[in-house]
Amino acid sequence: MKHKWMGAALSLGLLFLTACGDSGAPSGGSNGENESADSNGEQVELRFAWWGEQTRHDYTLEVIEMYEKENPNVKINPEYANFDDYWKKIAPQAAANELPDIIQMDISYLAQYGEKGQLADLTAYTGDIIDTSAMNENSISGGKVGDKLYGFNLGENVVNFQYNPATLKKIGVEELPEDWTWDDYEEIALKAAEHDLFFDGGMRPEVFFGYYLRTKGESLFNEDGTALGYDDDQHFIDFFSMLQNLVLEGAAPAPDFKAQLKGYGDNPVVKGEGIGIWQWSNQFIALSEVSDEPLAMQHMPGPNREDGLYLKPSMYFSIAESSAHKEEAAKFIDFWVNNIEANKIILGDRGVPVSTEVLEAIKPELPEVKQKVFDYVAWAKDNSSPMDPPDPPGAAELYASLADVTEQMEFGRMSAEDAAKQFRSQAEGILK
Template sequence: MLTFAAAAMLLFTAACGGNGGSANEDAAASNAGGDSSGNKPVTLRIAWWGGDARHEYTKKVIDMYEEKNPNVTIEVEYANYDDYWKKIAPQAAAGELPDIIQIDTSYYSQYAGKKQLADLTPFFGKEIDVTNISENALNAGIYGDGNYGMNLGVNSLGFQYDPELLKKAGVDSIPENWTWDDYVAIAAKAKDAGLFIDDGMRPEIFFAYYLRTKGETLYNAEGNGLGYEDDSLFVDYFGRIAQLVKDKASPTADAKAQIKGFEDNFLTKGTQIGIWQWSNQFVALQQAVNRPLEFAPMVGPDMQKGLYLKPSMFFSIAESSKLKSEAAKFINFWVNDVEANKLILGERGVPVSSAVQESIKPLLSPAQQQVFEYVAWSEKNSSPADPVDPIGSAEIIDKLKTLSEQMEYDQITVEDAAKNFRTEANAILGKNK
């Protein structure tokens, strides 16, 4: 696990090495299957997902990089989360991925396992300066015998909510060690007050969290089957979530499908108490809501067993890229350049560079400080993360999403959904044997 506090104590050294394009670097890049473009004009493509706030500052960071590297032009491609993967998949199939791709942990093994991402190991210590990055943070990208993604930041799960709307529901505060029973009770009060408690939980993320609190995992260690044997765990978790929708304490899938971003969600409109999501999304949510928000930890019991720190996402380089060295230099700029990170300000997770962490702390807004503090708290109240999701996890995510919606609309019983999921998930994962 990334030691956040220890990383912050590392001494500041050159935060932005590797951009010189030396002969040694060019040789290393050539050996790694990269380019040796020197100062010749090059055009990179980069793709990411996110909301409007992320799009805007990312383009500013890219403009800054182009100013410092006038031979480089960067073409951008971006979308919301769901649309992003719909765009990326056919590009990958055609061997036409952008040079730099933002990759979620849920899709990481799918692309790395199919050799569609380049191994970054030859670039570490060369184009990508790792002086101020802890070994744990760097190793988060290891898959098989390579490292296919640069960890962009550290994240923690939690409930991000409006304390005034909570009080409107007749609840003064969220209990410090709240349980699933507390959660359901607050949801009922919210409904009585004409509010939603939340807009649901992403099934693969929060079911996996729930399993961890029970000492189980979603996937087995080999990645070729489910990690839990007792389907009553599935029934307990999804039965509760589906019932909240049926009770009108949480919106339906159809209602949620109309939401295009933080700017028009139920919390922003003042009809929903909070959102379950990763810590790096808090600042954009705060900006959209424009009201004071707070963090609450995950529900228990045994929250500490379930909670973990994870890479928020990775920047990876396409194996098909002809400009791997140039792409690596941009990734180095992203993670190590202090001026760039004065724009990023931890929105993609608490920075992995200790030097960057220390340099930007005085610039953090109250909301950004809340994120850093919550991640630091989470480090002390969490357990090691599970391995990277196995190949096939993207199909399993889609299956869980479909089943979750069917359960909410009473199109399938929770018990039948549990059996259906086990059969289909094991069939998908069994291909990894």
């Protein structure tokens, strides 16, 4: 099979975009060089860093412009990069004590930067500067590491399978079973391969193996984040043997094929060369925007789906501990999560809003595809379990190790049994 699978890589001057996001503008000065807009009305400069796709870049810049018009003494300098490059830029900035004032933060890095004292505790800013009166406490506490609030939740997300029903019918399957299992998934995926189609593009290993473990009553990390949370490697072997087999049978693309991914526009799902994609609910919007045919969402396979599913903060905004202007940065976060007009531009791209007032105000104005996402997250609230604690320090390195052994399995260079042993050995070294 010759397919072209894309994630998003566009270039715009010095900005580079990928499937996870787009690329970075030149940095502003260090935090120590920014001028703050304080109670005296002095001119303010804040650096704001994020990752995202081109659509996200465009509306984020629009929201920044709106904020600057309402606060003419504030200037916000944007910095953005694709997901991988973003963290490569953040790391040296943190080492040099020059993190941006406002940092879009992922759960994989929250504890790592927070416990090193590089993120401010936002507790002092919530309820006063950041209005939380229309928010559930569980939504806010999702950004805590211990008793410190290092990230403010921007929206809620849940994993699912997003697919083209018309392409599914081409393999003789009218619809996916409502309560499908992993056996159903494997059987249908192999049917797709028989029709020279990918059923899916593979799974991001830490996300979906983490889901699988939860359905088994286990977790990826133990409670204190010092070791893996499962003792029986058979869980690893069963899950990754299945994925390895689907790649070898042509039901999912090999790593060298996935390395060519450039953007949703050339995604096999969009081009009719693949049936679906496993990803977070908020990403359904971007995928649908480039599809000529209506797409649908399906629940995760079971059994024990409710134990596996959880509502995850899609991402956070954090404030650098090194920022000289934490209060001004907190004011922008409040604007982002509570301003209804701003959220009519954002429209839930970073997850379903945590403010019930914002959610109720913007939902009637949403296009059908976004209403589907909001409805899906509402369904998940009643059909899921509490999320695990934020990832421990070292999680990003551990995920890189898991991605590496997954790639080796998909190339057929390593068995799932050997990969399980290697991953456990590497994980023990990283987490200890």
